[in-house]
Amino acid sequence: MSIILTKEEAKKIIDKVLAFSKADEMSVSLGGSRTGNIRYARNSVSTSGESLDLSLAVTAVFGKRSGTATINEFDDKSLEKTVRRAEEIAKLAPENPEYVPMLGPQTYLETSTFSESTAKIDPDYRAKAAFESIDPCSKKGLTAAGYLEDSSGFNAMGNSKGLFAYNKSTSIDFSITVRTADGLGSGYAIRDFNDASKLSTKSATEIAMQKALASSSAKALEPGKYTVILEPAASIDLLQNMMRSMDARNADEGRSFLSKKGGGIRLGEKLFDERVNIFSDPSNPEIPKAGFSGDGRPQEKIYWIENGVVKNLTYSRFWAEKKGVKATPPPSGFIMAGGTESLADLIKGTEKGILVTRFWYIRAVDPQTLLYTGLTRDGTFYIEKGQIKYPIKNFRFNESPVIMLNNLEAMGVPMRIGGSLIPPLKIRDFTFSSLSNAV
Amino acid sequence: MNRRDFIQLSGMGLGAMMGSSIPVLGNIVTADHLLEPAADVAFKKRMADIALNATKSRGATYTDVRIGRYLQQYLFTRENKVQNIVNAESYGVGIRVIANGTWGFSATSDVTPEGIAKCAETAVAIAKANSKIQKEPVILAPQKGVGEVSWKTPIQKNAFEVPVQEKIDLLMKVNSEAMKNGAGFVTSNLFLVNEQKYFASSDGSYIDQEVHRIWPTFTVTAVDKAAGKFKTRDAISSPMGMGYEYLDGLASEKIAAPNGLVGYRNSYDMVEDAIMAAKQAKEKMTAKSVMAGKYDLILDPNHLGLTIHESVGHPTELDRVLGYEANYAGTSFATLDKWKTKAFNYGSKQVNIVADKTQPHTLGTVGYDDEGVPCKEWDLIKDGILVNYQATRDQVNILGENASHGCCYADNWNSVQFQRMPNVSLRPGKEKLSVFDMIKGVEKGIYIIGRGSYSIDQQRYNFQFGGQLFYEIKNGEIVGMLDDVAYQSNTQEFWNSCAQICDKDDYRTFGSFFDGKGQPSQVSAVSHGSSTTRFNGVNVINTGRKI
Numbered sequence: 005m006s007i008i009l010t011k012e013e014a015k016k017i018i019d020k021v022l023a024f025s026k027a028d029e030m031s032v033s034l035g036g037s038r039t040g041n042i043r044y045a046r047n048s049v050s051t052s053g054e055s056l057d058l059s060l061a062v063t064a065v066f067g068k069r070s071g072t073a074t075i076n077e078f079d080d081k082s083l084e085k086t087v088r089r090a091e092e093i094a095k096l097a098p099e100n101p102e103y104v105p106m107l108g109p110q111t112y113l114e115t116s117t118f119s120e121s122t123a124k125i126d127p128d129y130r131a132k133a134a135f136e137s138i139d140p141c142s143k144k145g146l147t148a149a150g151y152l153e154d155s156s157g158f159n160a161m162g163n164s165k166g167l168f169a170y171n172k173s174t175s176i177d178f179s180i181t182v183r184t185a186d187g188l189g190s191g192y193a194i195r196d197f198n199d200a201s202k203l204s205t206k207s208a209t210e211i212a213m214q215k216a217l218a219s220s221s222a223k224a225l226e227p228g229k230y231t232v233i234l235e236p237a238a239s240i241d242l243l244q245n246m247m248r249s250m251d252a253r254n255a256d257e258g259r260s261f262l263s264k265k266g267g268g269i270r271l272g273e274k275l276f277d278e279r280v281n282i283f284s285d286p287s288n289p290e291i292p293k294a295g296f297s298g299d300g301r302p303q304e305k306i307y308w309i310e311n312g313v314v315k316n317l318t319y320s321r322f323w324a325e326k327k328g329v330k331a332t333p334p335p336s337g338f339i340m341a342g343g344t345e346s347l348a349d350l351i352k353g354t355e356k357g358i359l360v361t362r363f364w365y366i367r368a369v370d371p372q373t374l375l376y377t378g379l380t381r382d383g384t385f386y387i388e389k390g391q392i393k394y395p396i397k398n399f400r401f402n403e404s405p406v407i408m409l410n411n412l413e414a415m416g417v418p419m420r421i422g423g424s425l426i427p428p429l430k431i432r433d434f435t436f437s438s439l440s441n442a443v
Numbered sequence: 444m445n446r447r448d449f450i451q452l453s454g455m456g457l458g459a460m461m462g463s464s465i466p467v468l469g470n471i472v473t474a475d476h477l478l479e480p481a482a483d484v485a486f487k488k489r490m491a492d493i494a495l496n497a498t499k500s501r502g503a504t505y506t507d508v509r510i511g512r513y514l515q516q517y518l519f520t521r522e523n524k525v526q527n528i529v530n531a532e533s534y535g536v537g538i539r540v541i542a543n544g545t546w547g548f549s550a551t552s553d554v555t556p557e558g559i560a561k562c563a564e565t566a567v568a569i570a571k572a573n574s575k576i577q578k579e580p581v582i583l584a585p586q587k588g589v590g591e592v593s594w595k596t597p598i599q600k601n602a603f604e605v606p607v608q609e610k611i612d613l614l615m616k617v618n619s620e621a622m623k624n625g626a627g628f629v630t631s632n633l634f635l636v637n638e639q640k641y642f643a644s645s646d647g648s649y650i651d652q653e654v655h656r657i658w659p660t661f662t663v664t665a666v667d668k669a670a671g672k673f674k675t676r677d678a679i680s681s682p683m684g685m686g687y688e689y690l691d692g693l694a695s696e697k698i699a700a701p702n703g704l705v706g707y708r709n710s711y712d713m714v715e716d717a718i719m720a721a722k723q724a725k726e727k728m729t730a731k732s733v734m735a736g737k738y739d740l741i742l743d744p745n746h747l748g749l750t751i752h753e754s755v756g757h758p759t760e761l762d763r764v765l766g767y768e769a770n771y772a773g774t775s776f777a778t779l780d781k782w783k784t785k786a787f788n789y790g791s792k793q794v795n796i797v798a799d800k801t802q803p804h805t806l807g808t809v810g811y812d813d814e815g816v817p818c819k820e821w822d823l824i825k826d827g828i829l830v831n832y833q834a835t836r837d838q839v840n841i842l843g844e845n846a847s848h849g850c851c852y853a854d855n856w857n858s859v860q861f862q863r864m865p866n867v868s869l870r871p872g873k874e875k876l877s878v879f880d881m882i883k884g885v886e887k888g889i890y891i892i893g894r895g896s897y898s899i900d901q902q903r904y905n906f907q908f909g910g911q912l913f914y915e916i917k918n919g920e921i922v923g924m925l926d927d928v929a930y931q932s933n934t935q936e937f938w939n940s941c942a943q944i945c946d947k948d949d950y951r952t953f954g955s956f957f958d959g960k961g962q963p964s965q966v967s968a969v970s971h972g973s974s975t976t977r978f979n980g981v982n983v984i985n986t987g988r989k990i
Contacts, residue, residue: 043962045767048578051859052569053548061471074471076552093473098525098611131576149769151962181770187778257628258666258673261990265671275990364773365898369909369929372673373988377907377929379900381773400898400905400931406990437984438931440905441776 007036007056007157008123011170014160017060017078022164024087027064027094029106030164031300034060037157042130045149047138052130057157064090068103071096102322108165112295112302115171115286119199122174123156129200130154133178137209141182146213150180154200161300171294176200181382182212183443184220189395190443191215192362192382194237196422198292215361215383222395224439225386231357232434233350233387236419236426238360238380239408243426245366246374246405247282247338250308252317252327261374261406262314269317276312277412283307284335290420297333306332312409342415342427350416350430352390357430359385359392363401374404379440398443399436408434465957466966468513468855469533477530477603481512481639482554484651488591491643493556494538497563499645503540503547503570505583506563507644507814510536510554511856514637516603520614521630522622528607535856538563542570544580546837550857584836584847586816588647594810596655597803598686602635605687613690617717621663624721627673631661631717634682634956636968640813648815656806656968657689658682658956659713665724674727674926676720676911679745679893680711682954682968684806698949700878701921702914704892706743708951709804723912723924730924733913735985739888739942740930740978741881746891746910747869748953748971754934755789755796756867756971758903759823761832761841771962773901776934777829779841787829790938795870796824798833800849805970806954807866814860816849823867827939835862854965861961868952868972872944878975881943888916889928889983894953896929907931909986927987937978945974 009017018032036058043051059076064087071093075086133152141148156174161167179194191212197203246261255262255269262270285305286293297303299321307315316332324331351359361383369375380398387393408431416428491508498506513533519526535552536559547570551562614631621629638654660678667673683689692712697705705715742750757763758775766774781787790796800807800818811817814836822830836847853860882890893911900906913925932940952972959966 041963043770045769046765049573049576050767051546051548052573053859055857059470072471073473076470089473093471093530096473096607097528100526101524127572135576147766147769149766151770153963179770183766183769183774187774258668258671259628259664263668263671263673265669267668364901367896367898369896369907369986370927370988371675373990375986375988377896377898379898379905381901398900398905400900400907402907402929402984402986404988404990407988438905438907438982440900441933442773442900442902442904 007038007058008172009036009158014158014170015162015168018160018162021060021062021083021087022162024084025064025164027066027091029065031063031106031161032060032163033159033161035157035159037155039153039155040125040130041151041153042134043151044134044138047142047148049134052127054127060086062086062090064094066094068099068101069094069097070100070103104321104325106163106165107167107300109167110169110296110300110302112169113287113304115292115295117171117173117198117292117294119174122154122176122198122200125154125200133205136206137180140206140209141213144213145185146216147183147185148180148209150178152178152205159294167300169296169300171296173294174198176203178203178205178208180205180209180212182209182216184216188443189216189220190382191219194421196420219383219395222397224397227399227436227438229433229435231354231413231430231432233354233357233359234429234431235347235361236421236428237362239429240421240424240426241363241366242376242405242408243340244424245376247308249374250317252319253323255317261372262317271314271317274313275406276309276409278312279412279415280309280312280409281307281341282309282338284338288339288425291337291339291423291425293336299333301331301333303333303335308338337423339425340418340427342418345414345416347416347428350414350428351387351392353414354387354390354430357387358396359387369402374406375402376404377402398440400438400440401435402437403435467515467529467531469531472530472532474516474530474607476532477514477516484641487641488643488649490536490554490559491641491649493559494563495643495645497560498538498540498567501564501567503542503567505541505645507539507642508536509813509853509856510641512639513855514603516635518610518614518633520618522618522628523615525611533855536562537853537856537859538566539859540566540570541581541583542567543574545570545574545577546581547571547573548859581837582840584839584845586646586836586847588644589650589811589815589817590647591649593651595653596684598655598688600687602655602657602687603637613713617661617713620714621717621721624718625665625725626663626721627666628664629661634658642811642813642815644815646815650811650815652810654809655686656682656684657686659690659711661717663717663720663724665728667728672728674724676724676727677893678713678716678720679911680707680713680716681745681952682806682956683709683804684808685709685804698951701882701890706745706951726924727926730926732987733925733928733983733985735983737980738983739885740981741878741885741888741890741916742976742978743892744951744973744975745893745953747973747976749894749897750908751867751869751971751973752955752969753897753899754903754906754937755823756864756969758934759832760862760864761834761838762862764832768960772960776902776904782829785828788827788939789824789829789935790827791941792827793872793944794824794827794938794941795822796867797821797870798823798848798865798867800865802866802970802972805866805952806968807970812849812851813853814847814851816847816851818849821848833862833865838862852967854967858965863960863967864958864969866970866972869944869976871947871950871974874946876943876945878945878949881945881975881977882916882921883919885916885977886918889925890914890916890921904933905931906934927985928983929986930981930983932981937981940978940980941976942979943977945976947974949974
């Protein structure tokens with residue numbers, strides 16, 4: 005059997021499984037993927053591999069009891085056995101008072117998440133991609149450590165109420181760290197696409213090489229509050245953490261940065277600079293996503309923050325029903341609207357500031373204020389009078405994305421990073437609290 | 444084919460522990476299925492021999508075969524509800540070879556003579572293909588075959604044999620007691636792991652091992668809606684290499700600590716801890732916000748374990764030192780040139796840090812590692828000086844040694860084994876000293892308990908740690924609870940500020956159940972033992988903000 009089933013093939017298997025059901029409700033999810041990777045360090049390949057996975061999960065429900073069983077064999081006998089096992093697990097499961105009956109048929113946006121060029125990647129492609137990254141580094145006496153992972157697959161789901169969803173997708177992720185031989189310089193670049201033909205490991209590596217060479221012999225600046233230009237690879241984690249904290253239930257329960265003093269939630273309040281607009285859109289061609297979420301709810305274009313105002317929160321189906329509102333699922337990936345300036349333009353327009361390539365080891369310090377700590381890494385530079393003056397030693401920061409998005413100075417053109425679209429951000433008064441000797 | 448799913452933990456109280464998800468390996472099965480016996484040893488030996496012969500005939504100069512059955516049972520609850528129960532089984536074989544001086548690895552869930560032969564063939568083909576771009580051939584430290592042996596975590600009560608209902612009852616009791624004592628919300632979880640691993644190598648080893656691990660934990664949240672504030676307190680349990688007996692809550696394993704606090708050694712009273720947690724979460728609401736500055740820190744073992752993990756455990760991993768993790772976890776400040784001087788002051792004279800995979804009840808303890816090396820104990824830092832690293836068979840030659848440290852581990856049969864951290868622990872002080880006496884000697888300090896926020900740079904110099912509970916010490920006495928505390932330091936500076944270590948009666952282990960490393964990422968579990976320890980003049984920052 006092929007690993008990437010067509011819509012019709014997937015539906016046939018799901019319908020067959022549903023026909024075995026003796027439960028009150030049943031849902032089936034079926035997914036297949038081929039994932040390959042190559043890893044290198046010290047200018048030499050360390051590991052590489054490829055794995056195939058085709059598996060099916062059945063969830064059976066009796067009243068408010070549910071049970072899930074999985075299998076990766078697809079003959080009728082195995083499928084029926086898995087249905088019986090899910091039913092057995094469901095009968096033994098405790099009642100879930102928050103159970104919400106399954107969704108009926110849904111309408112989904114048609115999106116384009118699959119690319120042939122990624123699906124046909126083979127070990128030779130990966131070896132060549134690694135070589136194109138290692139070779140220029142070796143020639144310049146630099147050391148490359150990188151990782152490339154590609155995946156092509158499909159996801160389908162169906163249930164006894166008539167819901168059916170199918171999506172085929174591909175992805176390729178690449179990251180590269182280049183270090184100087186004396187260990188005093190380090191640079192980094194990261195790329196991700198659905199379509200592998202957009203990736204050049206060579207050009208991404210060239211950026212990391214430039215940063216490695218330029219970051220050598222960094223000077224120490226005093227910790228304190230600085231104007232920073234955060235490249236998208238730096239701001240993504242802070243923004244993503246904030247987006248993941250936009251759950252309505254936590255806010256209603258009083259344990260979120262969106263909970264209000266005296267009770268209630270901060271939906272509709274202006275919490276950020278009015279230029280902050282964050283939305284999700286599964287049909288955006290730069291970051292296309294499946295038209296449905298993991299539980300079958302449709303993914304649609306939706307604003308989370310509009311002109312600095314909190315517009316929408318994410319809801320579980322249970323909580324939405326309890327509150328009598330639409331059950332908006334969390335998005336996969338988001339878009340932060342930006343400006344028209346390039347990163348170079350932002351640097352040019354900065355009197356004094358710090359350019360940050362990426363942040364590292366980001367951890368929550370206080371969930372109440374969304375305060376996070378972490379460090380700069382692999383290319384941190386001092387800017388003066390519109391020019392990069394010299395590399396600086398890495399800093400530890402303690403900052404909240406909420407405060408950061410209030411201290412917004414300027415935004416550049418958004419670029420794809422980690423499945424989201426984020427502009428380079430120029431932020432004033434970003435809090436660096438100590439120095440690090442790490443390179 | 445094998446599933447590697449992730450349980451999303453947002454709202455389950457574990458979000459900070461490893462990103463937002465924990466891995467579940469294998470197929471979801473019934474709880475009863477987890478008790479079915481593994482394939483017998485004779486069958487596994489027969490399968491292993493097929494692989495060993497197949498790879499040898501294709502030109503491999505070394506082969507190891509791991510036939511593994513990995514079982515997991517995870518329970519998730521909140522307040523009066525069971526959120527999820529996961530029973531998972533993963534079964535298959537991983538074959539690793541050296542051919543043309545290069546590693547090759549392949550894995551399959553088809554544990555039949557045909558499946559294994561095909562997998563063996565692929566492993567050799569990958570090694571030969573990769574050898575074309577290999578610059579340094581693998582130098583494998585010798586390991587004499589150990590013959591047919593077995594090892595099992597010495598447990599008293601197999602946690603998988605305890606009925607699921609009994610476990611739910613315990614978690615429900617934990618939750619209801621927390622709620623009764625002032626919690627607004629509570630999540631509690633139980634993680635159980637059983638690895639049934641068979642290892643065979645071309646050195647003549649046939650090793651059958653059964654490893655058990657357990658981690659009970661919870662998060663209690665107190666909410667004051669009027670003030671718009673909330674505070675949490677996590678369990679001060681430790682994940683252990685034990686059976687269900689860890690949850691017996693034996694009085695003999697409790698250590699009395701100041702302010703009515705309790706430390707748990709090898710037996711945990713989860714209900715008692717939940718009651719304390721609820722009261723303390725409420726107390727945190729009105730705790731004084733710390734004044735930033737220099738303080739002497741008294742660090743409880745349940746807190747210090749994570750600081751040891753991050754600032755000593757990771758930097759002394761030899762693969763990091765050599766640059767193999769440069770693109771992900773990072774490298775290390777503890778470079779070979781520093782080690783070669785035999786005079787690099789990692790810490791003050793009383794700092795003795797030992798690596799081991801032999802301490803009873805710990806997560807790192809096994810009979811043999813995942814490349815068939817018998818486990819042992821060795822010094823990493825002796826009298827404050829960096830003396831060694833953590834290494835595998837293909838690395839120890841760099842240290843001039845001819846026997847592996849036994850630090851090889853793979854989190855599943857289909858993951859390739861690589862260097863992972865053994866237990867890394869601070870030896871207790873030699874002189875009699877209790878935490879009560881230690882506090883008496885502190886003029887201006889903070890006593891910190893429990894695992895909080897943690898962050899460290901990619902070479903392990905600069906770190907920042909929070910905790911669960913902070914108590915202000917003034918003139919030898921605890922005067923009240925503090926909030927908004929985090930300390931920042933530099934690894935070498937911090938360990939050189941180590942002034943006093945309590946004696947062995949205070950010794951306990953802390954653990955990390957889902958320590959991530961590698962690309963693709965693998966998890967491992969590791970313990971860190973210590974007694975309460977004093978560090979002088981550490982920089983404390985105030986983390987309070989207004990948004």
